[in-house]
Amino acid sequence: MNRLEQSSGFPAGREGQVxxxxxxxxxxxxxxxxxxxxxxxxxxxxxxxxxEELLSSFRHGVAGRMKEGYRPMLDGMLEDxxxxxxxxxxxxxxxxxxxxxxxxxxxxxSLRVWRRTKAAEEKRPAYxxxxxxxxxxxxxxxxxxxxxxxxxxxxxxxxAERYGAELVAxxxxxxxxxxxxxxxxSAAVNSxxxxxxxxxxxxxxxxxxxxxxxxxxxxxxxxxxxxxxxxLAERMxxxxxxxxxxxxxxxxxxxxxxxLIDQELAAVPEQEKEVALGAMDELGDRFLxxxxxxxxxxxxxxxxxxTERQYxxxxxxxxxxxxxxxxxx
Numbered sequence: 001m002n003r004l005e006q007s008s009g010f011p012a013g014r015e016g017q018v019x020x021x022x023x024x025x026x027x028x029x030x031x032x033x034x035x036x037x038x039x040x041x042x043x044x045x046x047x048x049x050x051x052e053e054l055l056s057s058f059r060h061g062v063a064g065r066m067k068e069g070y071r072p073m074l075d076g077m078l079e080d081x082x083x084x085x086x087x088x089x090x091x092x093x094x095x096x097x098x099x100x101x102x103x104x105x106x107x108x109x110s111l112r113v114w115r116r117t118k119a120a121e122e123k124r125p126a127y128x129x130x131x132x133x134x135x136x137x138x139x140x141x142x143x144x145x146x147x148x149x150x151x152x153x154x155x156x157x158x159x160a161e162r163y164g165a166e167l168v169a170x171x172x173x174x175x176x177x178x179x180x181x182x183x184x185x186s187a188a189v190n191s192x193x194x195x196x197x198x199x200x201x202x203x204x205x206x207x208x209x210x211x212x213x214x215x216x217x218x219x220x221x222x223x224x225x226x227x228x229x230x231x232l233a234e235r236m237x238x239x240x241x242x243x244x245x246x247x248x249x250x251x252x253x254x255x256x257x258x259x260l261i262d263q264e265l266a267a268v269p270e271q272e273k274e275v276a277l278g279a280m281d282e283l284g285d286r287f288l289x290x291x292x293x294x295x296x297x298x299x300x301x302x303x304x305x306x307t308e309r310q311y312x313x314x315x316x317x318x319x320x321x322x323x324x325x326x327x328x329x
Contacts, residue, residue: 018062027054031061053213060206067199088194090186095153096197097185103139110170111135144172148180219246223260244315251319258323261316268313276317285318
């Protein structure tokens with residue numbers, strides 16, 4: 001496979017090689033290089049039968065080596081056109097610069113408090129108001145007007161119009177040593193900093209992708225073993241609502257999740273199932289709220305847990321309903 005060289009290190013530049021091999025359906029991928037002692041050191045990134053997991057492990061490993069300064073002797077390891085051959089956009093450089101700067105803990109905390117308040121007011125997840133990275137960018141660049149706010153990554157025209165007045169009122173009283181507009185950032189980020197940051201982004205992205213694949217394999221194994229929803233939630237260390245969302249995704253991808261669904265719905269009265277499936281046939285299965293109102297008399301459970309259980313049953317029944325329609329077609 002491709003060889004990678006490091007611009008600095010032992011002796012005048014370290015060199016390593018990535019590898020992928022297959023033997024009787026079992027895949028292996030990893031990294032090997034020569035140590036100072038002359039011995040070959042080998043690191044296995046993946047060993048198994050899943051091509052999907054192999055590919056994610058390979059990409060995650062390569063991105064990690066590139067973050068350390070290694071560069072491929074042949075391009076195209078992670079992308080057709082290497083990013084270092086493209087001129088970076090200002091927004092990307094602004095994000096790179098902000099990620100590398102420290103920010104006032106006091107300002108960041110005040111922004112977090114503001115975000116929690118807005119999320120409660122709008123009944124939306126906090127990350128939809130602003131991500132942690134966006135709040136950090138605000139604390140680094142400290143915009144003093146809505147026009148300046150729109151230069152901060154993540155705050156376009158609509159977001160600035162919606163939250164700009166409040167954010168500017170919070171940040172305008174803080175002195176800053178830099179100027180706006182932020183074009184000066186292009187000269188403040190050198191090529192080595194940018195390359196290291198870009199590879200860190202790729203390593204993080206591929207790491208998340210690999211984690212999702214591994215979690216999917218773990219979930220499918222649990223379903224095959226006959227585990228209950230509660231047992232799977234404990235094994236996966238996630239809430240039942242999140243777990244059902246993952247199961248719905250598996251069903252959409254074509255995996256057989258009906259054994260788990262049938263097991264969980266076994267305790268649901270047949271009349272309740274018939275009413276729910278009839279409502280889906282009549283109202284459609286896209287939106288759960290009208291189904292909940294039809295099946296459970298238009299009133300949510302008196303307790304949060306009861307309401308959650310109602311929606312949980314409807315989501316599992318929807319999987320069964322959709323699968324039966326596919327079979328009929």
